[in-house]
Amino acid sequence: MIKLSKSLLPIRVKPDVCCTVATESPFLFQKPWRRPKPLVQYTQPSGFGGWLWKREVMITHRIQSSCLTLEKLAMKKSLIALAAVAASTCAFAQSSVTLFGGADLNVRSVTSGANKFTGMAQDGIYSSRIGVMGTEDLGGGLKAGFHFEGGMNPDVGTSVKFDFQRKSTIGLMGGFGEVRLGRDYTPLFTVAGIADPFGTNGVGSSYNLANVVTVAGPAIPEAGSFATAQTASALPASKVETGTIYADPNAVRANNSLAYYTPSFGGFTVGAMYSFGGENTYTATKAGTMTSVKLAYANGPLTVALANQVTKGGVATTAAADSQKWTTNFLAGSYDLGVAKISAGYKTDKLTFVDDTLKSTILGVAAPMGALTLKASYVWRKGQEKVGNQFALGAVYDLSKRTSVYATYAALNNEEGFGMNVGSALASDFSGLTSKGFEAGIKHSF
Structure with missing residues (x-):
């Protein structure tokens, strides 16, 4: 079961700051007598002027997140840049x-x-x-x-x-x-x-x-x-x-x-x-x-x-x-x-x-x-x-x-x-x- 907290309280960060997924606990699975602690995610929806939105995800079973983190986004941009350089090199050749x-x-x-x-x-x-x-x-x-x-x-x-x-x-x-x-x-x-x-x-x-x-x-x-x-x-x-x-x-x-x-x-x-x-x-x-x-x-x-x-x-x-x-x-x-x-x-x-x-x-x-x-x-x-x-x-x-x-x-x-x-x-x-x-x-x- 996944519970989402209020997705309010936007956080303003500098454009060059990389924010990654953070969690208050190093374990996704807690002991059964303890309440699972939320997994905190920061997302940056388009059209919001660079604001990051915080949401808490309660995880009671293993999930595969489909969220694109900023770390992955940076890697994707790097690959695109390399492809552009390769294309220009081919043209020069x-x-x-x-x-x-x-x-x-x-x-x-x-x-x-x-x-x-x-x-x-x-x-x-x-x-x-x-x-x-x-x-x-x-x-x-x-x-x-x-x-x-x-x-x-x-x-x-x-x-x-x-x-x-x-x-x-x-x-x-x-x-x-x-x-x-x-x-x-x-x-x-x-x-x-x-x-x-x-x-x-x-x-x-x-x-x-x-x-x-x-x-x-x-x-x-x-x-x-x-x-x-x-x-x-x-x-x-x-x-x-x-x-x-x-x-x-x-x-x-x-x-x-x-x-x-x-x-x-x-x-x-x-x-x-x-x-x-x-x-x-x-x-x-x-x-x-x-x-x-x-x-x-x-x-x-x-x-x-x-x-x-x-x-x-x-x-x-x-x-x-x-x-x-x-x-x-x-x-x-x-x-x-x-x-x-x-x-x-x-x-x-x-x-x-x-x-x-x-x-x-x-x-x-x-x-x-x-x-x-x-x-x-x-x-x-x-x-x-x-x-x-x-x-x-x-x-x-x-x-x-x-x-x-x-x-x-x-x-x-x-x-x-x-x-x-x-x-x-x-x-x-x-x-x-x-x-x-x-x-x-x-x-x-x-």
């Missing part, structure tokens, strides 16, 4: 910005003929950089994103002009794939990392043989933007030769590019890019206009990719150069056996201005052993004239997910008519000589 980067330094020794360099170098297995990237969730599965990345020289603590030359793009992504605009890596360049376990960094990279060198004379005027430099050898008088280094300006990245990448369809993806070339506005020609297309398949341990890229070497002052082209085809694949990943690649470069096609073969293997990975590669490149080949061995030990130590050795054999070296510390004209390099360093990223 729709946009994200990430600062990233890393540094790679090593001690490198390169010997090419009678020339030798020993000193500090960088980018043995990783290109030193710093950048910022982010995405915004636009809803409906659509996102916007940006990626700005610049190179740096950690050996002397300076930036490479720090103008985001490594990558500067904005784009949209969703179920349709991704569209990117700006300065970006070409689809062709991404194939190189599949074939070569050393990638594009260090003395062991196949990119040591990427350029075309002629020693027959000066630059060809019709070569346009492909002719990057005149070379003057520092070799003894009997070996002094002059020539020109030719390189595809879009072999790695392309300016003013528009690219589209499809989502994966059963492991198949397609990437396509067009570069509008240089900033030669209102002229008959534009330097370095380019198209690059890649078809790739990745499923489980197997990865295969085929890319085609055509760069026009036109310059504003040479109309004839606009018809000159550098055409590259690159087929690469890798298969992870578990104990080791084997890789291979075949690349052709057709240059209309020297009437030659260069052919490159890349073989590689990488064997993980816990935190240690052993690597080896062989690269062979040949054209109408004999060129060169390179053999490389390397080891990488991961101290953590972001920090590694490494060592690499490579030997590049130049045949007559071709002169390249491992690394970039020495001049490039070493026709017929052997270039050897060793480096050991540390890489850390964040």
